């Protein structure tokens with residue numbers, strides 16, 4: 001029988017009502033899980049539950065929490081067959097992306113899940129999400145960091161939260177689902193991550209100064225001159241369509257150029273959920289490439305941010321980071 005470690009970090013799944021809105025309640029959550037006979041019956045795996053302290057709304061999750069969860073997985077790597085991380089939905093795609101890079105050579109399932117309605121409420125989606133995440137982790141076919149939510153298993157670094165209130169809250173617009181839970185769980189094995197085996201190792205992340213800029217019609221780039229300095233190591237620009245920015249008579253390109261010369265890595269992502277950046281397809285994107293920005297291709301913004309944290313934490317030079325931003329490391333981009 002598989003042995004799974006559940007790590008509860010907080011989020012709606014373990015929350016209760018308070019007079020200031022939902023807050024995590026770890027004790028009640030543990031009691032609920034331990035008191036549910038179904039979670040201990042065949043075909044459920046053996047599981048243990050640990051909590052990070054304090055349990056958080058995932059809006060409060062930082063690099064420190066990514067490191068803590070990564071360390072818990074690394075410490076328990078040999079003792080368990082797989083891991084289920086309970087996490088708030090708001091930043092789940094960021095955490096999943098970060099862990100996908102940090103857990104180098106991962107050879108076991110790490111499945112993040114949570115819910116839109118607390119487990120203690122009658123219409124909770126948490127029960128289904130949790131049971132399927134445990135079964136998929138116990139199955140041991142998937143050896144990567146994933147999100148299970150709303151009936152689908154998605155690659156973590158391809159996922160994005162796209163609905164604030166639907167029970168199917170996550171999408172993976174540029175990569176197929178790895179599994180779907182219908183009457184039985186159907187695995188899409190051809191989509192699983194294939195990579196050369198390397199020994200498992202945890203790369204801790206540092207709190208690298210990173211920025212995200214979303215372009216909009218009428219944006220006054222000159223206002224960003226103070227921000228786009230060498231103090232920022234990495235910037236993700238969310239552009240229109242295939243990587244386009246307004247380039248008529250504005251000041252972005254000299255600012256980008258100066259930042260690139262100072263060693264800042266500027267990655268171009270798209271505001272479109274689906275498709276890929278293609279620098280040079282239009283005049284409005286050629287200039288970004290000329291100024292030294294790199295293409296984030298079909299990376300989600302979440303994965304681009306996590307990848308910048310990871311590559312800078314590895315201590316690579318800006319040139320190496322620029323080249324790796326355009327190269328898939330663990331299935332995050334084309």
Ligand code: ASP
Pocket residue numbers: 010011012013056057058059087088089090091114115116
């Ligand atoms: N604010 C909550 C969180 O991210 C939302 C959720 O879990 O659904 O922790």
